[in-house]
Amino acid sequence: MTLRKPLPHDSARQHVTGAARYLDDIPLPANALHLAFGLSPIARGRIASLDLDAVRTAPGVVRVWTHADLPSDCDCSPSAHDEPLLSDGTLHYQGQPVFLVAATSHRAARRAALLATLETLAETPILTIEQALDADSRFESGPVIWSRGDAAGAIATAPRRVDGLLEMGGQEHFYLEGQAAAALPQDDGTLHVHSSTQHPSEIQHKVAHALHLAMHDVRVETRRMGGGFGGKESQGNALAIACAVVAQATGRPAKMRYDRDDDFIITGKRHDFRIRYKAGFDEDGHLLGIDFIHYTRCGWAQDLSLPVADRAMLHADNAYWLPNVRIESHRLKTNTQSATAYRGFGGPQGVLGIERVVDHVAHVLNLDPLVVRQRNYYAPSGSVSERTSGGAPAPCSAAPRTPGSISEAEKQVVPDPEAELTSRGGPQDAGAAPAVPAGVQTTPYGQPVEGFILHEMTERLAERAEYHARRARIAEWNAANPVLKRGIALSPVKFGISFTLTHLNQAGALVHVYHDGSILMNHGGTEMGQGLFQKVAQVAAHGFGVPLDAVRITATDTAKVPNTSATAASSGSDLNGAAVANACAAIRARMAAHLASVHGVEPDAVRFADGRVIAGKTTMSFAEAAALCYQARISLSAAGYYATPEISWDRMRGHGRPFYYFAHGAAVTEVVLDTLTGENRILRTDILHDCGASLNPALDVGQIEGGYVQGAGWLTTEELVWDDHGRLRTHAPSTYKIPACSDRPDVFNVSLWDGENHVPTVGRSKAVGEPPFMLGISAFLALSDALAACGDAYPSLDAPATPERLLAAFGSLRGTGG
Amino acid sequence: MKTTLTVNGEAHEVTHDPRRSLLDTLRDDLRLTGTKKGCDHGQCGACTVLLNGERVNSCLCLTAMHDGDEVTTIEGIGSPERLSALQKAFVEKDGYQCGFCTPGQIMSATAMLREISEGAPSYVSDDLEVPKLTDTEMAERMSGNLCRCSAYPLIREAIAMASEVSQ
Ligand code: FES
Numbered sequence: 001m002t003l004r005k006p007l008p009h010d011s012a013r014q015h016v017t018g019a020a021r022y023l024d025d026i027p028l029p030a031n032a033l034h035l036a037f038g039l040s041p042i043a044r045g046r047i048a049s050l051d052l053d054a055v056r057t058a059p060g061v062v063r064v065w066t067h068a069d070l071p072s073d074c075d076c077s078p079s080a081h082d083e084p085l086l087s088d089g090t091l092h093y094q095g096q097p098v099f100l101v102a103a104t105s106h107r108a109a110r111r112a113a114l115l116a117t118l119e120t121l122a123e124t125p126i127l128t129i130e131q132a133l134d135a136d137s138r139f140e141s142g143p144v145i146w147s148r149g150d151a152a153g154a155i156a157t158a159p160r161r162v163d164g165l166l167e168m169g170g171q172e173h174f175y176l177e178g179q180a181a182a183a184l185p186q187d188d189g190t191l192h193v194h195s196s197t198q199h200p201s202e203i204q205h206k207v208a209h210a211l212h213l214a215m216h217d218v219r220v221e222t223r224r225m226g227g228g229f230g231g232k233e234s235q236g237n238a239l240a241i242a243c244a245v246v247a248q249a250t251g252r253p254a255k256m257r258y259d260r261d262d263d264f265i266i267t268g269k270r271h272d273f274r275i276r277y278k279a280g281f282d283e284d285g286h287l288l289g290i291d292f293i294h295y296t297r298c299g300w301a302q303d304l305s306l307p308v309a310d311r312a313m314l315h316a317d318n319a320y321w322l323p324n325v326r327i328e329s330h331r332l333k334t335n336t337q338s339a340t341a342y343r344g345f346g347g348p349q350g351v352l353g354i355e356r357v358v359d360h361v362a363h364v365l366n367l368d369p370l371v372v373r374q375r376n377y378y379a380p381s382g383s384v385s386e387r388t389s390g391g392a393p394a395p396c397s398a399a400p401r402t403p404g405s406i407s408e409a410e411k412q413v414v415p416d417p418e419a420e421l422t423s424r425g426g427p428q429d430a431g432a433a434p435a436v437p438a439g440v441q442t443t444p445y446g447q448p449v450e451g452f453i454l455h456e457m458t459e460r461l462a463e464r465a466e467y468h469a470r471r472a473r474i475a476e477w478n479a480a481n482p483v484l485k486r487g488i489a490l491s492p493v494k495f496g497i498s499f500t501l502t503h504l505n506q507a508g509a510l511v512h513v514y515h516d517g518s519i520l521m522n523h524g525g526t527e528m529g530q531g532l533f534q535k536v537a538q539v540a541a542h543g544f545g546v547p548l549d550a551v552r553i554t555a556t557d558t559a560k561v562p563n564t565s566a567t568a569a570s571s572g573s574d575l576n577g578a579a580v581a582n583a584c585a586a587i588r589a590r591m592a593a594h595l596a597s598v599h600g601v602e603p604d605a606v607r608f609a610d611g612r613v614i615a616g617k618t619t620m621s622f623a624e625a626a627a628l629c630y631q632a633r634i635s636l637s638a639a640g641y642y643a644t645p646e647i648s649w650d651r652m653r654g655h656g657r658p659f660y661y662f663a664h665g666a667a668v669t670e671v672v673l674d675t676l677t678g679e680n681r682i683l684r685t686d687i688l689h690d691c692g693a694s695l696n697p698a699l700d701v702g703q704i705e706g707g708y709v710q711g712a713g714w715l716t717t718e719e720l721v722w723d724d725h726g727r728l729r730t731h732a733p734s735t736y737k738i739p740a741c742s743d744r745p746d747v748f749n750v751s752l753w754d755g756e757n758h759v760p761t762v763g764r765s766k767a768v769g770e771p772p773f774m775l776g777i778s779a780f781l782a783l784s785d786a787l788a789a790c791g792d793a794y795p796s797l798d799a800p801a802t803p804e805r806l807l808a809a810f811g812s813l814r815g816t817g818g
Numbered sequence: 819m820k821t822t823l824t825v826n827g828e829a830h831e832v833t834h835d836p837r838r839s840l841l842d843t844l845r846d847d848l849r850l851t852g853t854k855k856g857c858d859h860g861q862c863g864a865c866t867v868l869l870n871g872e873r874v875n876s877c878l879c880l881t882a883m884h885d886g887d888e889v890t891t892i893e894g895i896g897s898p899e900r901l902s903a904l905q906k907a908f909v910e911k912d913g914y915q916c917g918f919c920t921p922g923q924i925m926s927a928t929a930m931l932r933e934i935s936e937g938a939p940s941y942v943s944d945d946l947e948v949p950k951l952t953d954t955e956m957a958e959r960m961s962g963n964l965c966r967c968s969a970y971p972l973i974r975e976a977i978a979m980a981s982e983v984s985q
């Protein structure tokens with residue numbers, strides 16, 4: 001049995017010996033060209049004149065391109081065709097590529113790029129939320145509004161009310177391996193592209209589009225990435241297209257990688273959000289009505305901002321039953337990097353919004369926030385609580401949009417081959433409304449909340465972490481210590497698993513069994529450290545009852561598995577694992593049928609286990625079985641396919657069942673804060689996380705620890721600062737602080753909830769890539785709790801809670817506290 | 819200009835621009851791509867190598883300043899068949915996710931364990947004469963090696979395991 005084993009990553013030996021190849025390690029022919037972009041020095045304006053003579057004559061330079069020299073607009077956008085590779089004359093942000101240099105070395109290209117004389121006509125950039133609202137600079141014609149019940153009425157008549165404002169910053173991916181791509185021209189005019197990407201099919205599509213080629217003319221290969229986190233879902237398009245343009249024009253291989261500062265300055269990051277909230281509740285803390293306004297800075301291009309902002313709205317409930325709710329979302333267009341996918345894809349921002357509200361409510365009522373959380377949790381499936389027994393949940397309704405606000409793309413029925421079909425930014429068809437089983441509560445968007453296990457998980461975690469006893473001890477400690485203050489918080493997560501663009505929830509795989517019994521496997525997912533290849537190999541080994549080393553995993557390759565979705569939305573192992581399982585099942589059935597007929601047994605009676613195949617009284621090795629089948633002319637190769645069942649989503653109405661299931665988790669974090677300096681540290685973290693029946697507990701624990709630390713980083717130390725001219729001032733690790741080894745919690749207990757997914761997935765497991773990221777919210781809330789011990793007012797802490805911010809918050813608390 | 823370096827026990831004469839970093843020499847001239855470029859700024863530790871036995875960020879070293887010096891890279895401390903104790907421990911503990919920081923982590927930890935065994939204190943050492951490999955020491959001494967995947971818990975376990983083996 002190879003399912004459910006704590007096996008290490010694939011490539012373990014290559015990683016520890018430095019033999020594992022990343023894109024920049026791939027040897028290229030000596031005549032390869034190296035590329036660099038010349039960048040816009042201003043955030044908004046136009047190019048007045050561009051003199052590239054000095055660039056062209058610089059040592060090593062082979063050729064230079066401006067927008068006019070390109071074979072097309074070379075659009076890099078995953079959605080709205082609004083990202084020409086090089087500026088068409090308009091400058092949208094500081095760092096936008098303006099021209100492209102190909103030279104004989106990386107250094108020569110970069111040095112030459114600095115020699116341009118670029119004169120600009122600067123305009124006042126739109127940088128802040130206020131500026132964008134004033135200028136009505138936004139994507140889509142107006143805010144998106146989803147609602148259920150009567151939020152305003154419920155808030156107005158509620159016994160108690162709070163309102164507030166929460167700012168949360170963005171986040172740089174800082175994948176340790178920066179963006180990189182290479183293109184090798186082939187003898188028949190086709191291109192072989194290597195890309196450090198989470199989305200090879202998108203690279204293939206965009207390169208083909210840019211060069212007027214068909215998709216079969218472009219082959220994209222991705223062996224592994226040195227981290228992705230969403231930053232390599234669409235942001236690698238520009239590099240791959242640039243390499244392809246140069247390779248096609250010169251007939252020479254071309255490679256491009258961004259230096260770290262360029263990577264910060266050019267590429268998109270997590271969306272920053274401002275959330276305004278109003279809530280009405282009763283004396284016990286039950287939320288009766290809630291109103292959210294999300295403002296998000298999307299940057300200059302649409303990219304994936306619409307589905308990101310949607311997912312923030314879809315997680316505005318997190319784990320809580322909201323009978324009357326209204327969510328309004330503004331997607332603002334600003335002269336900054338185009339914000340993009342980042343682990344959680346808007347979910348963390350939505351979750352932080354409601355967690356802040358619950359925390360605020362608890363503070364006002366002087367209740368333990370955990371108690372308020374538990375009181376508002378969705379009812380366990382099939383046991384709707386008294387509070388909601390008055391009838392079925394009210395149907396979800398969306399505020400009407402004017403006919404003019406529904407775009408042509410949305411009305412379209414016949415897909416346009418030019419459209420971004422494989423991207424999350426693509427157009428969405430309307431889906432059917434989900435059936436709601438009796439006694440099950442629904443999310444604000446109408447999805448039944450089934451398999452909700454946070455009640456049990458929270459209780460187990462609170463007990464293991466001794467939450468209540470520690471909370472009492474912390475209160476005593478804080479009373480006795482004037483300078484150092486401690487804080488503790490428990491926060492849950494319920495995260496929806498599936499792409500909200502329904503048709504992306506499909507995957508393919510290709511499995512070959514050779515007649516020596518070795519197995520080669522290929523699927524559409526990409527490996528970025530999450531252990532996907534290992535998990536999927538386990539599925540294949542399990543399918544044939546062979547040891548793991550009988551299975552070889554090869555690079556993701558668009559020539560082997562077509563039309564793949566991004567490895568994103570935590571869906572990698574659910575989708576690709578299922579496709580591989582289907583391919584293996586097909587081959588195994590053929591083998592079983594043949595061996596059954598030879599040995600006179602039923603096909604069902606042929607067993608594959610422990611590297612052997614047993615048919616009646618005959619036992620043979622898997623290799624012998626493969627050879628026999630080959631000689632009998634049985635096909636030993638199969639393509640597998642999987643499409644997630646049961647999901648459908650009507651984005652316009654904000655209604656449907658966008659998620660196949662929910663993954664859950666909860667974390668308790670304790671911090672200590674120095675109120676003289678704002679310095680702080682995480683003393684202890686306890687996590688209980690739901691991976692269903694984990695396929696690989698070791699890999700899952702690693703994802704949980706890593707997700708938590710990255711989430712805590714987002715909300716504490718990682719601060720992006722733009723100046724008034726729109727220049728990003730934090731563009732290197734010297735000024736942008738990601739968690740180091742020493743930032744890990746002193747005590748870190750992570751365990752997996754022992755359960756099974758209630759819907760059928762591979763081995764009843766659950767996705768794990770993104771959900772644990774939101775557990776980091778407990779660190780932020782614990783800091784807020786520590787601050788709350790310093791005064792009477794609610795701390796209203798913004799994120800990231802840098803020492804500077806904590807100190808300022810402390811100062812204003814002390815001010816108000818007398 | 820020309821510089822002679824001994825890399826992983828082998829002498830190399832390289833011809834290079836005076837401004838070339840040791841990292842670029844290793845990766846681009848000697849094709850030793852196990853040493854990674856994470857930031858090129860001395861901030862991430864992905865490029866850590868041993869220079870005459872001491873750990874350095876090779877992106878901050880100028881090749882020209884190291885004529886006659888001895889460099890050990892990840893390729894020089896073990897092979898897939900003969901892993902060093904630390905390499906074995908990283909495999910055993912699965913001390914990585916994407917693996918991009920791993921060569922730097924292993925090189926840094928190799929030197930760090932020796933520094934402790936030779937009695938070099940850090941600013942968190944309780945005992946300045948005989949520092950021990952506590953969790954705090956390890957966190958402090960490895961804080962120059964970033965891991966964006968935050969595989970830190972397993973990295974620390976791997977280092978602890980290797981240090982027990984070597985004692
Ligand atoms: S590459 Fe040298 S420290 Fe980052």
Ligand code: FES
Pocket residue numbers: 176226227529914915916917918919920964965966967968969
């Ligand atoms: S394992 Fe990915 S950066 Fe460390």
